[in-house]
Amino acid sequence: MAIRERMSGNEAVAFAMKQINPDVVAAFPITPSTEIPQYFSTYVSNGEVDTEFIAVESEHSAMSACIGAQAAGGRAMTATSANGLALMWECLYIAACSRLPIVMAVVNRTMSGPLNIHNDHSDSMGARDSGWIQLYSENNQEAYDNMLMAHRIAEHPSVMLPVMVCQDGFITSHAVENIELVEDDKVKAFVGEYNPVHYLLNRDNPISMGPLDHFTHTFEHKRQQAQAMMNAKNVILEVAREFEKLTGRKYGFFEEYRTEDAETVIVVLNSTAGTVKYVVDQMRKEGKKVGLIKPRVYRPFPVDEIASALSRFKAIAVMDKADSFNAAGGPLFTDVTSAMYAKSVFGPKVINYIYGLGGRDVRTDDIELVFNNLLKIVETGEVGSVYNYLGVRE
Amino acid sequence: MGKVVEIRWHGRGGQGAKTASLLLADVAFYTGKYIQGFPEYGPERMGAPMTAYNRISDERLTIHSNIYEPDYVVVTDDTLLTSVDVTAGLKEDGAIIINTTKSPEEIRPLLKGYKGKVCTVDAKTISIETLGRYFPNTPMLGAVVKVSQVMDEKEFLEHMEESFRHKFAKKPEVIEGNMKALKRAMQEVKEI
Numbered sequence: 001m002a003i004r005e006r007m008s009g010n011e012a013v014a015f016a017m018k019q020i021n022p023d024v025v026a027a028f029p030i031t032p033s034t035e036i037p038q039y040f041s042t043y044v045s046n047g048e049v050d051t052e053f054i055a056v057e058s059e060h061s062a063m064s065a066c067i068g069a070q071a072a073g074g075r076a077m078t079a080t081s082a083n084g085l086a087l088m089w090e091c092l093y094i095a096a097c098s099r100l101p102i103v104m105a106v107v108n109r110t111m112s113g114p115l116n117i118h119n120d121h122s123d124s125m126g127a128r129d130s131g132w133i134q135l136y137s138e139n140n141q142e143a144y145d146n147m148l149m150a151h152r153i154a155e156h157p158s159v160m161l162p163v164m165v166c167q168d169g170f171i172t173s174h175a176v177e178n179i180e181l182v183e184d185d186k187v188k189a190f191v192g193e194y195n196p197v198h199y200l201l202n203r204d205n206p207i208s209m210g211p212l213d214h215f216t217h218t219f220e221h222k223r224q225q226a227q228a229m230m231n232a233k234n235v236i237l238e239v240a241r242e243f244e245k246l247t248g249r250k251y252g253f254f255e256e257y258r259t260e261d262a263e264t265v266i267v268v269l270n271s272t273a274g275t276v277k278y279v280v281d282q283m284r285k286e287g288k289k290v291g292l293i294k295p296r297v298y299r300p301f302p303v304d305e306i307a308s309a310l311s312r313f314k315a316i317a318v319m320d321k322a323d324s325f326n327a328a329g330g331p332l333f334t335d336v337t338s339a340m341y342a343k344s345v346f347g348p349k350v351i352n353y354i355y356g357l358g359g360r361d362v363r364t365d366d367i368e369l370v371f372n373n374l375l376k377i378v379e380t381g382e383v384g385s386v387y388n389y390l391g392v393r394e
Numbered sequence: 395m396g397k398v399v400e401i402r403w404h405g406r407g408g409q410g411a412k413t414a415s416l417l418l419a420d421v422a423f424y425t426g427k428y429i430q431g432f433p434e435y436g437p438e439r440m441g442a443p444m445t446a447y448n449r450i451s452d453e454r455l456t457i458h459s460n461i462y463e464p465d466y467v468v469v470t471d472d473t474l475l476t477s478v479d480v481t482a483g484l485k486e487d488g489a490i491i492i493n494t495t496k497s498p499e500e501i502r503p504l505l506k507g508y509k510g511k512v513c514t515v516d517a518k519t520i521s522i523e524t525l526g527r528y529f530p531n532t533p534m535l536g537a538v539v540k541v542s543q544v545m546d547e548k549e550f551l552e553h554m555e556e557s558f559r560h561k562f563a564k565k566p567e568v569i570e571g572n573m574k575a576l577k578r579a580m581q582e583v584k585e586i
Contacts, residue, residue, distance in 0.1 A: 006419065006420065006423040006429060009504035032435075104568070117435070118435070138456075139458075140457075152584075168456065168458075169437055171432075172458065174432060174433065174435070175430055175431065175432035176416055176419050176429070176430070176431040176432065177428075177430050177455070178423065178428050178429060178454075257456075271458040272458065274458045274460050275455060275457050275458050277456040277457075278457040323522050361459050361460045362458075362459055363459050363460075363462065364457070364459060367504050388534075
């Protein structure tokens with residue numbers, strides 16, 4: 001029987017971490033993720049977990065401590081946002097290439113500058129090529145569920161890669177909403193024990209971690225890393241199936257909302273997908289054939305599946321809460337369009353909107369404007385501008 | 395689809411408007427509703443105008459934007475009336491509820507022609523007389539439930555008492571005062 005509760009996105013993530021009870025949490029506070037280590041440190045001092053909590057002096061040290069703890073054979077977790085994630089930069093690559101299945105909560109916040117504590121995806125999009133698996137969450141429930149699934153994905157022998165679970169700073173991290181929690185014992189059984197094959201503190205089989213690799217081995221290691229990312233796809237689906245048996249909540253690479261007979265869809269990550277669902281419901285009442293595709297798994301990118309799903313529609317708007325500053329479109333747009341091209345999906349018209357940068361609120365009117373533009377494209381066949389900014393003053 | 399009740403809170407940093415919005419979300423949750431309670435974070439200075447929001451519904455809520463056309467607006471400090479456009483987008487069949495010593499008749503001219511219901515409650519006096527200190531959020535919570543009828547009054551009071559017992563487990567002497575503050579605000583809120 002699920003536990004009906006209400007909590008914020010940050011509280012939900014901290015609660016998942018309590019239920020997971022990792023060996024080590026090393027963290028440094030940064031808005032809007034600060035509450036996660038704050039709540040967690042309370043669990044530590046109340047004796048509700050037996051985690052070693054390391055209050056480090058920077059995010060670089062937080063990730064370094066996680067790398068050390070995970071390499072030693074423990075399960076390590078952390079949380080961060082924006083510039084904190086950026087300060088972990090070199091360590092992210094080391095964690096991934098050392099095949100250390102660390103799990104990190106990323107509470108998305110815009111990268112400075114300009115200085116701003118609010119939400120967009122410029123932080124985690126910057127880390128998309130670091131070798132971490134990236135899961136995105138629409139609300140507190142999905143952030144919680146993704147955290148519970150993260151270790152199972154990360155620690156799978158065919159994967160052994162770190163995972164970041166992203167949610168929108170303030171919009172979901174600080175919003176109290178209804179949530180269904182899983183009982184402690186069921187979480188414990190689902191997440192299971194971490195039993196690494198190779199680890200530093202194994203006296204029977206001593207190993208080195210992070211030695212000089214050079215051109216004799218680096219290429220092979222990168223190839224294995226790429227293979228692990230490919231392997232992750234099946235594991236993500238297997239874990240989701242098992243999670244569905246436990247909770248009844250279904251997860252895949254992406255969620256499709258009212259797409260059965262849709263002619264136009266919006267592709268968008270995280271909290272805005274919820275607002276799009278609301279607008280879809282309203283526009284459906286007027287007989288408009290609109291729908292939503294919400295990617296959950298951004299790394300690995302589900303190229304085949306997303307290209308195939310999108311081939312059914314006439315016009316698509318990919319919405320990015322980060323710009324690539326390539327003068328052509330945001331990162332999700334680039335991935336979606338290249339997936340379609342690689343899979344010879346040439347039918348649908350695809351446009352891009354950069355939206356909500358720095359926490360600019362995304363209103364239902366904004367989403368309606370996007371759908372109306374898509375419907376006009378279907379009607380006229382004219383695409384017009386491909387690379388657009390939504391709701392900006394200019 | 396059931397009706398979603400949308401509430402916007404205007405307060406000043408440190409006055410507890412955020413806490414009040416979270417308390418309202420809490421109590422509505424306990425009565426079986428789907429809820430959202432979220433503040434709009436700005437520079438977070440003591441005394442600076444701030445906004446918080448509630449959505450309360452019988453159906454699951456997916457929308458994640460701020461509230462632009464609220465059913466109800468709560469103002470926890472009447473000095474905000476001259477500096478913040480508190481009735482912006484407020485539905486005419488809704489209401490504005492203001493913490494002030496003034497009457498609704500005196501307040502209406504300050505509301506830029508708002509034609510809906512204007513409600514006032516002297517949360518300061520209620521708070522000082524029942525709690526001995528100025529915590530406007532408890533009486534304002536009572537007033538908003540009374541005016542909006544977003545939940546059954548009796549059920550609301552029962553759940554609040556339970557929640558105060560939990561919250562003030564180490565200070566049970568303040569429970570009675572808080573309950574009095576809620577009830578008095580519910581009785582004393584005036585409207586035109």
